[in-house]
Amino acid sequence: MIRKVLIANRGEIALRIIRACRELGMKSVAVYSDADEDSLPVQLADEAICIGPASSQESYLKADRILSAAEIANVDAIHPGYGFLSENAEFAEQCERCNIKFIGPKSATIRQMGDKAVARETVNKFKVPMVPGSDGPVESENEGLRVAKSIGFPVIIKAVAGGGGRGMRVAHNAAAFGKSFETAKNEAEKAFGNGQLYIEKFIDSPRHIEFQILADQHGKIVHLGERDCSVQRRHQKIIEEAPSPFLSPEMRKTMGRAAVKAAQAAEYQNAGTVEFLVDSKKNFYFIEMNTRIQVEHGVTEEVTGIDLVKEQLTIAANEKLAFDQRSIKFQRHSIECRICAEDPVNNFLPSPGEIELYFAPGGHGVRVDSHVYSGYKISPHYDSMISKLITFGRNRSLALDRMERALGEYIIRGKNLRNNIPFCRAIIKDPVFRAGKATTRYVEDFLARTPNEMFTPKA
Ligand code: ADP
DSSP: OOOEEEEOOOHHHHHHHHHHHHHHTOEEEEEEEGGGTTOHHHHHSSEEEEEEOSSGGGTTTOHHHHHHHHHHHTOSEEEOOSSTTTTOHHHHHHHHHTTOEESSSOHHHHHHHHSHHHHHHHHHTTTOOBOSBOSSOBSSHHHHHHHHHHHOSSEEEEEEEEETTEEEEEEOSHHHHHHHHHHHHHHHHHHHSOOOEEEEEOOSSOEEEEEEEEEOTTSOEEEEEEEEEEEEETTEEEEEEESOTTOOHHHHHHHHHHHHHHHHHTTOOEEEEEEEEEOTTOOEEEEEEEOSOOTTHHHHHHHHOOOHHHHHHHHHTTOOOSOOGGGOOOOOEEEEEEEESEEGGGTTEEOOEEOSEEEOOOSTTEEEEEOOOTTOEEOTTSOSEEEEEEEEESSHHHHHHHHHHHHHHOEEEOTTOOOSHHHHHHHHHOHHHHTTOOOTTHHHHHHHHSOGGGGSOOO
């Protein structure tokens, strides 16, 4: 049984978890940095504990402070959300040692899937299709080049510890390989403290299609269908939707089965995501598994009617999944835009500052997951995402019409405050996107052919 949950996160996901706890009758404990003292999670949780100054290194990433707060508040479980410590196997292990339930898979699974080369090896044994690449990390630039030549250029050099699109470089030919290898290595060392790299064939203009997994602690694993997250900038997702306009029902079945196999290979428990790339000929390839709740989980919730965060909590409380694969129905279309305080006209530079006027869209088929309000100060210390605007409808076209309408209503105003709403709106209106033709190259092409004025809010 779980009575009380500490939320080791901030912002919209902390609020999302508090809401799920409340509906399940579980008490919630927020932890916060000095910068988040006035935040909604702090106000709405049953208890709140300060864990340090604004810098995340000194607060949300400080495992020992979070564990001390958990001891003081006497919680049974910790929900890590996404980002921060959510995929930190060491932290999950510390929780296990302290007899506090980490809401996610076992630390051994996080470790196994957190190393992308090991993850490839693990799911390969279960015959899940894989992007051709190196067997494990490459020891040196020379070995990397040998592998690249054998699989054929272009290749993508990736950090085994990678995440958030960092530590990744494409090499189009042997001459460019050395420089790309070095840059990826430096970036990986800096970002993850681990410079190990592996090589994959670079798939030309693929779609990023991922499957949501739920697995209880009694051996049952189901998938909740896919999300198409091809609209990305610098390998970071901006717009996600479910179902994918690219998948036939047969492909959905085949890929869903492969995703469940990948989860079985990892002896997975709780919510997770199996990510695939799909090429123009509809071949699909495993790229990685994320062992946490994803930012974009809401679109799956709107399509299936299943509350993923509540499922995470009840799975952690050792309950059995109440449904099986056949009873999961995909009934609507849903789409999400990540609303960020950033300036699309100025290379998407983060744009922190105070929101003077905030009005969130509403009406039928609109959901806004956000922690901000009029008077809220967007801190420069954290991610620039301030809200997730989700719409849904009976079909894709209705969901998109609704998204366009909702983006048009959204007001986030403040001195020198910029946001990406006009940018998202321009994409939603774009005929290429409307036709369901976006691949991971889409945003780059879209930016090249779209004048900046399209992204400037009307005065
Ligand atoms: P991260 O963990 O940093 O998010 P992923 O492995 O999930 O990295 O890849 C992120 C994105 O990078 C993918 O959605 C895709 O756009 C691109 N990418 C990754 N691997 C390949 C590949 N082999 N070929 C083409 N694009 C790739």
